[in-house]
Amino acid sequence: MTKEIVVSGIRPTGKLHLGNYMGAVKNFVQMQHDFHCYFFIADYHSLTTHPNPADLHVNVRTVLAEYLACGINPEQCTIYVQSDLPQIPELYMLLNMHAYKGELERVASFKEKAKTQPDNLNAGLLTYPVLMAADIIIHKAVKVPVGKDQEQHLEMARTFGNRFNRIYQTAVFPEPFAFNYGTELVKVPGLQGGGKMSKSDGDNNVICLSDSPELIRKKMSKAITDAGPTEPNTPPSPAVQNLFDLMKMVSNHDTLKHFTDSYANCSIRYGDLKKQLAEDMITYLNPIRTKIEDIYNDTAYLGKVAKLGAEKAAASAEQTMAEVRAAIGFQKFYS
Ligand code: TRP
16 A cells, blocks of 8 residues: 655754654654655745845754754655755745735734734745645645644645646645644643743743753753642642653653652652753753764765755656646647
């Protein structure tokens, strides 16, 4: 049986953190065995915020090295840089002809940008869902591992693919759907007492995969707690619950039990909890952290991986584009 096609992209916005790993990359590593996977670094998408050239390159290189360090295997799946595929902007342009201003303006992520960055409301932002649709349907993907915040973009990808099929009387594009193992996505909380681990709440809120042991200890020591339990068996505050949730992910069962018990009987010392969590976090991330630096500095290896990925992805994209061009009515006057 042929394996189903999976596509997912990650914007190169800097170092990956534990939340990215638990919520996305760890699943990708699993998916490479079960599906025919394309994973790419969405550098075109990142241009909506006008990064400077040096930063752009470093960020792409960082994400590539970190994906590989996490266990994404370029032999098992196809990992590539989006801007290596000229077929993607080609499909994006063609899909744009049937994407309407009204529907694009109604997309939640665009409305959000209209509020937060009214001075840079460029056409790239408006058509972001069209580019994302091109990324996905160019490989005829049916499964897209993404978080809830991308649901609407995925719905647009189905709309644009279906619309193309209908207008040009073809069946070139199947419908892609969001996919994740299990029913609930793991929520990785941050260290600053808020919701999920995210850089928008500051550098101390996140543990990056490349953080040194010293830095992890420092960040953990600054993690938010509360005044401590005063009565036995009361539920922990959200900030303390976050630390228990992190402990569930990186510590062993006995350690977790020790601290939840000592919380329940009010003997807990948060300093000890944070120290233990830091050490377990360091142990958990050590195999990844030690690989990142080596891979990041191995220019020859990165070049080999990116070239192989670009070749495999281009073969798939070119096949789809041949069907797309024919459906539209482009016919060569020469061969
Ligand atoms: N928009 C996605 C995000 O912000 C990134 C992305 C771009 C993507 N193209 C994609 C994800 C295609 C899945 C499939 O996270």
